[in-house]
Amino acid sequence: xVVSTQxxxxxxxxxxxxxxxxxxxxxxxxxxxxxTYEGLKLVADKLAADARNLAMDExxxxxxxxxxxHYGINFRGGKLDDITVLLASVVDCWQDEKT
Numbered sequence: 115x116v117v118s119t120q121x122x123x124x125x126x127x128x129x130x131x132x133x134x135x136x137x138x139x140x141x142x143x144x145x146x147x148x149x150t151y152e153g154l155k156l157v158a159d160k161l162a163a164d165a166r167n168l169a170m171d172e173x174x175x176x177x178x179x180x181x182x183x184h185y186g187i188n189f190r191g192g193k194l195d196d197i198t199v200l201l202a203s204v205v206d207c208w209q210d211e212k213t
Contacts, residue, residue: 124198127165127169127195128165128197128198128199131174131177131192140157154201155201157201158200159199166197169192171191173190176192
């Protein structure tokens, strides 16, 4: 049996600047059947670059800006912060043992 799972980890610098839909669209660029180190790194780098570009956009209604306005704070734009993205693919290749 082969079991594969993928995991995403990131700092709030990603989630404050990108909506879930934007992140999922990038993650869909990964080949789910055969993820490679290069493919994961490319998508992680793209996510970090996207978040950084949006963080510097003063007109962008970021997730952070939407939440701030929800609490009555007049804020517009991205949120400059540390941005770290980690993508991993874990594959279990144990074969069933016949006794």
